[in-house]
Amino acid sequence: xxxxxxxxxxxxxxxxxxxxxxxxxxxxxxxxxxxxxxxxxxxxxxxxxxxxxxxxxxxxxxxxxxxxxxxxxxxxxxxxxxxxxxxxxxxxxxxxxxxxxxxxxxxxxxxxxxxxxxxxxxxxxxxxxxxxxxxxxxxxxxxxxxxxxxxxxxxxxxxxxxxxxxxxxxxxxxxxxxxxxxxxxxxxxxxxxxxxxxxxxxxxxxxxxxxxxxxxxxxxxxxxxxxxxxxxxxxxxxxxxxxxxxxxxxxxxxxxxxxxxxxxxxxxxxxxxxxxxxxxxxxxxxxxxxxxxxxxxxxxxxxxxxxxxxxxxxxxxxxxxxxxxxxxxxxxxx
Amino acid sequence: xxxxxxxxxxxxxxxxxxxxxxxxxxxxxxxxxxxxxxxxxxxxxxxxxxxxxxxxxxxxxxxxxxxxxxxxxxxxxxxxxxxxxxxxxxxxxxxxxxxxxxxxxxxxxxxxxxxxxxxxxxxxxxxxxxxxxxxxxxxxxxxxxxxxxxxxxxxxxxxxxxxxxxxxxxxxxxxxxxxxxxxxxxxxxxxxxxxxxxxxxxxxxxxxxxxxxxxxxxxxxxxxxxxxxxxxxxxxxxxxxxxxxxxxxxxxxxxxxxxxxxxxxxxxxxxxxxxxxxxxxxxxxxxxxxxxxxxxxxxxxxxxxxxxxxxxxxxxxxxxxxxxxxxxxxxxxxxxxxxxxxxxxxxxxxxxxxxxxxxxxxxxxxxxxxxxxxxxxxxxxxxxxxxxxxxxxxxxxxxxxxxxxxxxxxxxxxxxxxxxxxxxxxxxxxxxxxxxxxxxxxxxxxxxxxxxxxxxxxxxxxxxxxxxxxxxxxxxxxxxxxxxxxxxxxxxxxxxxxxxxxxxxxxxxxxxxxxxxxxxxxxxxxxxxxxxxxxxxxxxxxxxxxxxxxxxxxxxxxx
Numbered sequence: 001x002x003x004x005x006x007x008x009x010x011x012x013x014x015x016x017x018x019x020x021x022x023x024x025x026x027x028x029x030x031x032x033x034x035x036x037x038x039x040x041x042x043x044x045x046x047x048x049x050x051x052x053x054x055x056x057x058x059x060x061x062x063x064x065x066x067x068x069x070x071x072x073x074x075x076x077x078x079x080x081x082x083x084x085x086x087x088x089x090x091x092x093x094x095x096x097x098x099x100x101x102x103x104x105x106x107x108x109x110x111x112x113x114x115x116x117x118x119x120x121x122x123x124x125x126x127x128x129x130x131x132x133x134x135x136x137x138x139x140x141x142x143x144x145x146x147x148x149x150x151x152x153x154x155x156x157x158x159x160x161x162x163x164x165x166x167x168x169x170x171x172x173x174x175x176x177x178x179x180x181x182x183x184x185x186x187x188x189x190x191x192x193x194x195x196x197x198x199x200x201x202x203x204x205x206x207x208x209x210x211x212x213x214x215x216x217x218x219x220x221x222x223x224x225x226x227x228x229x230x231x232x233x234x235x236x237x238x239x240x241x242x243x244x245x246x247x248x249x250x251x252x253x254x255x256x257x258x259x260x261x262x263x264x265x266x267x268x269x270x271x272x273x274x275x276x277x278x279x280x281x282x283x284x285x286x287x288x289x290x291x292x293x294x295x296x297x298x299x300x301x302x303x304x305x306x307x308x309x310x311x312x313x314x315x316x317x318x319x320x321x322x323x324x325x326x327x328x329x330x331x332x333x334x
Numbered sequence: 335x336x337x338x339x340x341x342x343x344x345x346x347x348x349x350x351x352x353x354x355x356x357x358x359x360x361x362x363x364x365x366x367x368x369x370x371x372x373x374x375x376x377x378x379x380x381x382x383x384x385x386x387x388x389x390x391x392x393x394x395x396x397x398x399x400x401x402x403x404x405x406x407x408x409x410x411x412x413x414x415x416x417x418x419x420x421x422x423x424x425x426x427x428x429x430x431x432x433x434x435x436x437x438x439x440x441x442x443x444x445x446x447x448x449x450x451x452x453x454x455x456x457x458x459x460x461x462x463x464x465x466x467x468x469x470x471x472x473x474x475x476x477x478x479x480x481x482x483x484x485x486x487x488x489x490x491x492x493x494x495x496x497x498x499x500x501x502x503x504x505x506x507x508x509x510x511x512x513x514x515x516x517x518x519x520x521x522x523x524x525x526x527x528x529x530x531x532x533x534x535x536x537x538x539x540x541x542x543x544x545x546x547x548x549x550x551x552x553x554x555x556x557x558x559x560x561x562x563x564x565x566x567x568x569x570x571x572x573x574x575x576x577x578x579x580x581x582x583x584x585x586x587x588x589x590x591x592x593x594x595x596x597x598x599x600x601x602x603x604x605x606x607x608x609x610x611x612x613x614x615x616x617x618x619x620x621x622x623x624x625x626x627x628x629x630x631x632x633x634x635x636x637x638x639x640x641x642x643x644x645x646x647x648x649x650x651x652x653x654x655x656x657x658x659x660x661x662x663x664x665x666x667x668x669x670x671x672x673x674x675x676x677x678x679x680x681x682x683x684x685x686x687x688x689x690x691x692x693x694x695x696x697x698x699x700x701x702x703x704x705x706x707x708x709x710x711x712x713x714x715x716x717x718x719x720x721x722x723x724x725x726x727x728x729x730x731x732x733x734x735x736x737x738x739x740x741x742x743x744x745x746x747x748x749x750x751x752x753x754x755x756x757x758x759x760x761x762x763x764x765x766x767x768x769x770x771x772x773x774x775x776x777x778x779x780x781x782x783x784x785x786x787x788x789x790x791x792x793x794x795x796x797x798x799x800x801x802x803x804x805x806x807x808x809x810x811x812x813x814x815x816x817x818x819x820x821x822x823x824x825x826x827x828x829x830x831x832x833x834x835x836x837x838x839x840x841x842x843x844x845x846x847x848x849x850x851x852x853x854x855x856x857x858x859x860x861x862x863x864x865x866x867x868x869x870x871x872x873x874x875x876x877x878x879x880x881x882x883x884x885x886x887x888x889x890x891x892x893x
Contacts, residue, residue: 031776032778036783037775040779041793043779048780055555079557084552084563085579149615157619164615165612165615166616279608279609296775
C-alpha cells in the first residue's frame with residue numbers, strides 16, 4: 001500500500017511540470033493580458049508596453065517560464081496582478097469557503113442520492129422510480145447559474161428565508177479561526193454566527209449539489225439493479241438471509257463501488273461547478289478567484305489555481321483508488 | 335473489537351473538538367453583531383453594493399472608479415466639485431488664485447483641519463504631498479501614479495518612457511494657511527485638475543510611517559506599502575476601519591472630527607458584488623441599501639418596486655472610431671462623412687440606450703466647458719451617405735467593424751446591440767460590414783488601441799474632470815494606432831487649445847476645436863452620451879448622483 005501511494009505521488013511531479021508548461025504557454029498566447037485589464041480604456045500602446053516591460057512580459061517566454069519555475073521551487077506562486085496580494089495567501093483565504101460549499105453540496109448529494117437511488121432501484125418501474133428518473137434528468141439539464149438565480153429569486157427575494165449571497169451577514173463581526181464559517185461559530189460558541197453561516201450556505205449548496213445528486217442517484221440505481229440481479233444475491237435469498245442483511249452486506253457494499261468512483265469524479269466537477277455557483281452567490285471562494293483571474297488575465301493567480309486544482313484532482317483520485325481497497329477487500333493495490 | 339475501535343474514535347474526535355473549542359476564543363468586540371454601532375451613534379450602517387474591489391486605498395495610486403469610491407469618502411482635495419455637478423468649489427482650500435501667467439497657484443487653506451491620525455493639515459502638509467508625488471522613485475511607483483503623471487506630465491527623475499519635462503516645479507508654505515504651487519508651464523487643465531481624487535491630501539506622518547512610496551514590482555504584479563493597503567489617512571468625513579479581503583467588504587466609520595458637514599451614518603460599508611443581477615437581488619432581499627450601475631433595462635421595474643433610481647448627469651461620450659491607417663478608403667473625408675450620415679443615432683439612443691441618453695453633436699458632452707452649443711447633430715441621411723460614397727468612388731466600401739464583448743461601460747451599456755444597430759445602418763448605405771467581435775480584455779483593447787487592426791470600432795470615454803482637453807486631448811492630441819491620424823494641423827490645433835490657460839479663452843478655443851473636428855476632420859463619429867445610474871432603497875436619502883461618479887456618502891441618511 002505505502003509503495004503504491006509513494007509511486008503514485010512521484011508520478012504527480014512530471015504531470016504537474018508538463019501541465020505548468022502548457023498552462024504557462026497557453027495563458028501567454030491568449031489575446032489580451034494583465035496590462036490591458038489593468039489599464040482598460042485608458043490604455044495606450046506606450047502604457048501597455050511600459051507595463052509589460054516592468055512586469056517582465058516583454059521577455060522571451062522561456063525566460064519567463066524559467067523564472068516562474070524558480071519561484072515556485074521556493075514556494076512562491078507570485079503576486080496577483082489585480083489585488084497585489086500573494087497568490088497563495090489569497091488561495092489560503094478562499095479555500096475554506098470552497099471546501100465548505102463543496103462539502104455541503106457533496107453531503108447533500110451523497111446523503112440524498114444513495115438512498116434515493118437505492119429506493120428507485122427497489123421500486124423499479126413504479127411511480128417513485130419514474131419520478132426519480134425525471135427529476136434527475138431535470139437536475140442534470142438545468143444550468144447551475146440558472147438554478148442559482150431561481151433559488152435566490154424564490155427563497156431569498158420572494159420568501160426571505162435565506163440570504164441571497166455572501167457567506168456571512170455584513171457587520172456580524174464573527175471571529176475567524178479556521179476560515180470555515182460554520183465551524184468557527186461552533187468553536188467560538190458564537191452560535192448566531194454559525195447559524196448565519198449555515199443559512200448563507202443552504203442555497204448555494206443546494207444549487208451546487210443538484211448535478212452530483214442527479215448523477216449519484218442514477219449511478220446508484222443502475223448499480224443496485226445490477227447487483228440485485230446477480231447470482232450471489234439470489235443465493236443469499238435462497239439460503240434464507242434476512243433482507244436487511246442482504247442489503248447491508250451484499251447489495252449495498254457491491255453497489256457502492258461504482259458509486260464511490262462517481263463521487264470521486266464529482267469532486268472535480270464540483271470544483272468546476274463552484275466557479276459558476278460562487279459567482280451567482282458572490283461566495284468568495286476559489287471559484288470566484290478563478291473567474292476574476294480569467295477576466296483580469298491575472299497570470300500568477302491562474303497559474304497557481306490551475307496547478308493546485310490539478311494537484312487536488314490527482315490526489316482525490318488517488319484517495320478513490322485507495323477507497324476501493326477499503327470497500328472491496330478483493331481489490332489489491334499494486 | 336470493532337465496537338471498541340468505534341468508541342475510541344468517537345472519544346478521540348470528541349476530545350479533539352473540545353480541545354479546539356477551548357483554544358478558540360471569540361474575538362468579538364462589545365459591539366459585535368450590532369451593525370451601525372460605531373461611536374454609539376444613531377445614524378446606522380449604510381451598506382452599498384459596489385461592482386468591483388479597489389486596487390488599493392492610496393488615492394495617488396488610484397486609477398479606476400472602484401478605487402476612487404472609498405478614497406473619496408476618506409480624503410479631501412484642495413478644490414472639489416460641487417455635489418452633483420462638475421463645477422469647482424472650495425474644499426481644503428478656501429480660495430485659489432493663479433498668477434498672471436498661470437504658472438503659480440496660491441491656495442488659502444482651511445484652518446483647524448486635522449488628518450484622521452490627529453496630525454494637523456496645513457501648508458506644509460500640502461507641500462509634502464505635492465513633493466511626494468513629484469519625487470516618486472522607481473518606474474513601478476511612477477507607472478501607478480497615473481493621474482499625477484497625466485496631469486503633471488513628469489517626475490523629478492523620470493523612470494518611465496512616458497515621462498517628459500515635469501509641469502510641477504515647487505511648493506512653498508509661506509505660512510501655515512498659504513501654499514503656493516509653482517509650475518514650469520501653464521496648463522489649461524488647472525484648476526479643474528486640482529479636484530482629482532488622485533491629488534487628495536494624505537497625512538505626511540502616516541505616509542512616512544507606513545511606507546506609502548514603497549511600490550515594488552513582484553513577479554508579474556505590483557505591491558504597495560502598508561499605507562495603501564491598510565492605513566489610508568486623509569481628512570475626509572469617513573475613516574478607514576477595515577478591508578475584509580475574504581468577504582470583499584470595506585468598512586469605513588464616521589469621522590467625528592470632520593471639518594465640514596459630518597456624515598449622517600455611523601458606518602459606511604462597501605460590499606463588493608461583481609455580478610449585477612446578484613447586486614439587484616441583494617437589494618431586493620434587503621441585505622444592501624443600494625448599489626451602483628443597475629442595468630438600464632431594470633430601471634423601470636426597480637422604480638415600480640419602490641426603489642429610487644438616481645440617474646447621473648451625462649459626462650461621457652461613445653464614438654464610432656475610424657482607423658484611417660488600416661483602410662486607406664477612410665482617409666477620404668467624404669467617406670467618413672458618409673459613415674456619419676449613415677448612422678441613425680436618434681433611433682439608437684431611443685431604442686438601445688437608457689433614459690437620459692442623448693445624441694452627441696461633438697466629442698464632449700454638454701456638461702464640459704468647451705462644448706459648442708451651435709453644433710447640430712449630423713442628420714441620419716442614407717441617401718446622402720450613398721451619394722458621398724459614390725463621389726469618393728467607394729460605393730462598394732467594405733469595413734472590418736470591431737466591437738467588444740464581455741463588457742459593459744457607462745457610455746456603452748450593451749456593445750453588441752449598439753454594434754448591430756450601427757452595422758445595419760451602414761449596410762443600408764451600401765457599406766459591407768465584416769463584424770469582428772472580440773472580448774474586451776481578450777484582444778479587443780489590444781487590437782483597437784495598441785495595434786490598430788480595425789477599420790471601425792466602438793469606444794468611448796468617461797471624463798475625469800471638467801476640461802475639454804481630458805476628452806479631446808486624449809483622443810486626438812497625438813497620433814494613435816486607434817485612429818491612424820497623421821494630420822499635424824489637427825494635433826497642433828488641439829495642442830494650442832490646451833495651452834490656452836485663461837478659463838474662458840480655454841473653453842472658447844475648445845469650442846472651435848469641436849467645430850473643426852466635426853466639419854474639417856471628422857476623425858470619428860460621436861454617437862451618444864449615456865448616463866449611468868445608482869439605485870437605493872426608499873429609506874435612503876441624500877445621495878446625490880454625480881456626473882463624475884464622484885458620489886459622497888456623508889450626505890446620505892438612512893430613515
